[in-house]
Amino acid sequence: MKNSQLYKGSLNTIIMKLLEENGRMYGYEITQKVKLITAGELNITEGALYPALHKLEAEGLLDVEVEKVDNRLRKYYKLTESGQKETVNRLAELEEFIRNMQNLVTPKQNPDLQF
Amino acid sequence: MxxxxxxxxxxxxxxxxxxxxxxxxxxxxxxxxxxxxxxxxxxxxxxxxxxxxxxxxxxxxxxxxxxxxxSMVNAYKKLLYNMFTIRFLALFFLLYLNAFLLSLFMERESVTRILFIAITVIVCAASFSGIYNLIKRKDSNSFTHGLSFVNVITVYPSIFMMSWQREIASDNLVLLYYTVVIWVSVIMVVTVRQLNAQYKLRYNG
The missing domain is CATH 1.10.8 (Helicase, Ruva Protein; domain 3)
Structure with a gap:
């Protein structure tokens, strides 16, 4: 994953957000969707994606549906009810983080903060 | 395609x-x-x-x-969860009661021999499918990897307990040990069956 240290902490939220928007998705589809949205800037590797999906499933945030597609089995992931609630919380947390980082990286000129 | x-x-x-x-x-x-x-x-x-x-x-x-x-962590979580369900807590008391009643009519060594045989039978039943799959080179699911250690943990100390128990004064302590081991083994058999059913349902429909 590009610049992994910065993105690593947000991977679960990215996955949950995509599942919230798309209903259910399979692993490869998630990697391609992320690549498409970020115009190839962010590349989620299998090594990062699948363990994250399995952990979210173990936490009860994701549900699994297995279907035969073409001539193989495909595992689809979708948000559980608690997963949907958790997505809202995590997105709010992420937005707040981005806002704070934005303020830190490009601080607006505030006369009250002038020393 | x-x-x-x-x-x-x-x-x-x-x-x-x-x-x-x-x-x-x-x-x-x-x-x-x-x-x-x-x-x-x-x-x-x-x-x-x-x-x-x-x-x-x-x-x-x-x-x-x-x-x-x-999947190992999940399997152990399931095992732990099962331990604290009413039916398995009831089973624990029932097993202990049986062992205690046996000890009223039999020598301690005879009771522990019976309990050890029970452990061996249960552990063999629990390990059977795993060993069968291994010999027949059949596919198995990832959760079996972690749970196989429980058998080792329960059987080995029980073998040595057969001689250690002579140095333990309290009958109850020895009975409690064997009850716990049998109880854990039974829960493991049930957990393996539950997980097998869950995986079968998921992948075979």
């Missing part, structure tokens, strides 16, 4: 690099198949597959290890 024969080739390639459990292979096979289908390069399938496996070998092995760890 990738053919059934090519799917088998992907599956074999995964087995070859150590991705042995079927549930992990299902997901990785689909991932690789979809990736190869999306690859627009006009090259023979075998060449593409070989290239993919060589490039991603370390990553696939890392995923395999992580999958095994996560």
């Amino acid at each position: 990738i053919t059934t024969n090519q799917i088998q080739l992907i599956d074999q390639a995964l087995k070859k690099i150590g991705v042995s459990y079927i549930d992990i292979r299902y997901e990785m096979t689909d991932h690789i198949a979809t990736a190869l289908e999306s690859d627009k390069k006009d090259r023979p399938f075998e060449h593409n597959l070989k290239g993919y496996i060589i490039t991603h070998k370390k990553e696939l092995q890392k995923i395999n290890k992580k999958f095994m760890f996560i």
Whole structure:
């Protein structure tokens, strides 16, 4: 994953957000969707994606549906009810983080903060 | 579209690099198949597959290890959860009561021998499917990896307990030990059956 240290902490939220928007998705589809949205800037590797999906499933945030597609089995992931609630919380947390980082990286000129 | 024969080739390639459990292979096979289908390069399938496996070998092995760890943790969580259900708590008291009643009419060594035989039978029943799959080279699911250690933990101390118990003064302590071991073994058998049913339902419909 590009610049992994910065993105690593947000991977679960990215996955949950995509599942919230798309209903259910399979692993490869998630990697391609992320690549498409970020115009190839962010590349989620299998090594990062699948363990994250399995952990979210173990936490009860994701549900699994297995279907035969073409001539193989495909595992689809979708948000559980608690997963949907958790997505809202995590997105709010992420937005707040981005806002704070934005303020830190490009601080607006505030006369009250002038020393 | 990738053919059934090519799917088998992907599956074999995964087995070859150590991705042995079927549930992990299902997901990785689909991932690789979809990736190869999306690859627009006009090259023979075998060449593409070989290239993919060589490039991603370390990553696939890392995923395999992580999958095994996560499913092991899940299996132990299920085992722990079962321990604290009313039916298994009731079973514990019933087992202890039986052992205690036996001790009223029999010598301690005879009681512990009976309890040890019970442990052996239960552990054999619990291990049977795993050993059978291993001998017959049948596919097994990743959760079996973690739970196989429980048998070792329960059987080995019990063998030594047969002689250690002579130095333990309290009958109750010895009975309690055997009751706990039998209880854990029974819960393990049930947990394995539950997980097998869950995986079967998921992958076989």
